[in-house]
Amino acid sequence: MSTDVDMQWLNQPVKAICQQSAQAAAQHQTQLTKPLGALGELETVAVRLAGMQNRVKPEINRVQLSVFAADHGIAASDVSAYPQEVTSQMVMNFAFGGAAVSVLARHLQAAFEVVNLGTLTALPAHEAVVSRVIAAGTRDFSSEAAMSSAQLCQALAVGCERVDACAENHPDLFIAGEMGIGNTSAASAIAAALLQLPAVQLVGPGTGLDTERVVLKAARIQQALDFHALCADQPLEILRCVGGFEIAAMTGAYIRAAQQGIPVLIDGFISSAAAMVAVAFKPEVRGWLLYGHCSEEPAHRLLLDHLGGTPLLSLGMRLGEGSGAALAVDILRSACRLHAEMATFADAGVSDKTPEA
Known part of the structure; x- marks a missing residue:
């Protein structure tokens, strides 16, 4: 890709997970006053976070939540239930604190920002919008590539930049949210190309399309897939041809967070499509990803299965914005607190299970 943006950061290695810390955390779990495995996925995520954070007792105190926003040309093809001006309107709603994810971030005491990569309706300057x-x-x-090579590099670099900016505050967790009318179409196209599946298997109602319009949406996305004839082993080319600026920024953020050693909590369908690109481009990123919830978007389970992800919640949500991941933060915090604060059998004077003869 030819561009003036310095993309050497993409070649930097992903930070290694500390297996020693993970093993020590797993051993600690065997000593807590409960049957081993009784806390299910809470035990698994505590051990994984221990390896990511290189400490036997991990913590989730400082959370960074960055919402990336952009508009999509495909939205002019009637693939969404909402008009494109909603993207810019929602960006300002984020800025003023009125969106669902704004409320959740506030109560999590998370560092929150909204990053505008390009909306059809120009936005006024606002101190809360990057x-x-x-x-x-x-x-x-x-009918044409979604973006040029230079634009793709710019969008990826924005994700990198925002992670580098928050890394100065040493976050324990990074969440990327998104906003962009038409972005479930882009995410469906990305996933279909990476999985080499027909569009009809990946397309859902998005913002609330009826069955007839879902069929039309799938047909338009299949048209795009046939036109571009994308190969699964070229994830960045897939992103360039059928992605979005905000999805590319999330992809860049996931890669950079893994390079910086910051655990990532993935949100829903669109975030998972970005994660698929990041993992396809740099497989080591997979070890740094946790999954907040399973979206109501029908194909999200397929994406999670491909990523090998176990979602912490399943609440029938399909809002995006990072909202499902934000709700799951307290689950991660509870997992860490149980891991760190429960008594061991020795501490409590409780008998462990009878040794096998």
Whole structure:
């Protein structure tokens, strides 16, 4: 890819998970006053976080939540229940603290920001909005590439930049949210190309399309897949041709967080599509990903299975914004507190299970 943006950061290695800390945490779990495995996934995530944070008793205190926003040219093809001006309107709603994820971030005491990569409707300057405008949205990927190589590099670099900015505060967890009318279409196209499956298996109602319009949406995305003839082993080319600026920024953020050694909590369908690109490009990223919830978007389970992810919640949500991941933060915090604060059998004077003869 030819561009003026320095992309050497993409070649940097992903930080290694500390297996010694993970093993010590797993051993600690065997000593707690409960049957081994009785806390299910809470035990698994505590041990995984121990390896990520290189400490036997991990913590989730400082959370960074960055929402990336951009418009999509494909939205002009009637693939969404909402008009494109909603993207810019929601960016300002984030800025003023009125969106669902804004409320959740506030109560988590998370560091929160919204990053504008390019909306069809220009936005006024606002101190709560980080302006990184590339263009007024992507092009219609059903008939041309969504973005140029230079634009893809810019969007990836924005994700890298935002992780580097928050890394100075040593976050324990990074969450990327998204906003962009038409972005379930982009995510479906990305996933279909990576999995080499027909669009109809990946397309859902998104913002609330009826059955007839879902069929039309799938047909338009299949048209795009046939037009671009994308190969699964070229994840960044897939992202360039059928992705979105905000999805590319999330991809860059996931890669950079793994390079910086910051655990990532993935949100829903669109975030998972970005995670698929990141893992396809740099497989070691997979070890740094946790999964907040299973979305109501029908194909999300397929994406989670591909990523090998176990979602912490399943609440029938399909909002995006990072909201499902934000709700799961308290689950992670509880997992860490149970791991760190429960008494051991020796501490409590409780008999362990009878040794096998």
